[in-house]
Amino acid sequence: MSRLRFRISISLDGFVAGPEQSVRHPLGIGGERLHHWATALAAWRGAHGMEGGEINASTAVMEESLVNIGATVMGRNMFGGHPGGWSTSEPWNGWWGDEPPFHHPVFVLTRHPRSPLVLGDTRFHFVTEGIHVALEQARAAAGGRDVALAGGAHAARQYLAAGLVDEMELHLVPILLGGGERLFDQLGDDLHGLSLVRTVATPAVVHLKFERLHGARGPLR
């Protein structure tokens, strides 16, 4: 069965983006500190067409997260930027330039209909019918492989609240951001059966892997 796999970097104080997100600071003030552990890795750099980088205990976690993904779903904020940007004469085409690193279909949650966008070997589909339809379409496109939930926090919270996330990997970065966007907000006290199954630690990041236990399936599987 195709699983919905969510991974995100989060600060010790619970933020997945810093304060004052903007086009200039898409990750918020200081938010790039959440990703230093990843961008330093050879495994990440290779997947993004760059050379060099470190090999450490995070390498296997990063490699695992890239395996067997056939499609990605993401929220409007993750795709990018400024409200109304799509209606300008220069349409917004995401943060990733001409060669996005996905290499598989990406389904973007939005309220604004738009034709698919092809950049390199990544095709972006824009889904206006909500999280369930986006996941169905992504599963169909994934051809039996898993679907990655790329964030941002708002989209992730919707999938978590609906009990649709099968695997959640939190990359807990031992820093404070002091403000920004929280992942766990308005979710109540229910992880919908997600239980901690593995921890991998380095001084720069602690990887906390959660899986939905057998018998605790989401409502719509």
Place this chain on the structure above:
Amino acid sequence: MSRLRFRISISLDGFVAGPEQSVRHPLGIGGERLHHWATALAAWRGAHGMEGGEINASTAVMEESLVNIGATVMGRNMFGGHPGGWSTSEPWNGWWGDEPPFHHPVFVLTRHPRSPLVLGDTRFHFVTEGIHVALEQARAAAGGRDVALAGGAHAARQYLAAGLVDEMELHLVPILLGGGERLFDQLGDDLHGLSLVRTVATPAVVHLKFERLHGARGPLR
């Protein structure tokens, strides 16, 4: 040098007590779930005069936290309960009954002067002159050993904000509480040199030990 060592159990969503704290629910609704990992341990039960319990990877962490502590500082809320309770005819003597588990001097931050209270072999001192004086008095009483910062969150935040915490162990419990008291709030983005030095994980709790790095001492050592 006597070090200030802080440890606390915290939920995945950042709460160290659940919502709606009261005399009936001193840990807030669901807050007791933060402590199941500890109260299940033989090491904790033995320190609290109880028999039985588990031995697992948390045991060494618990035992380490109990070693070389000569005094404890705690906030008014940790000592206990209801505002004004001390002025009733039945003075509030803490949550711990006639035999508190400290067995060393405890310094309680408060705005209400009160004579020392002796229960079993624990003497509670009530300090009205603020966090620095309480820490000085605790250090003097500790006789060269370390001082434990027992919480609650409000007192801990004051010591963290002042850069006075030398060691912080977060017992991260992989649950959501959905509300309550946050540890990391109003602290900005500054951990005052505290860096992650050790991680120990079980399915029930992930112990994250932070220490102040050499050269990053607090301002008042």
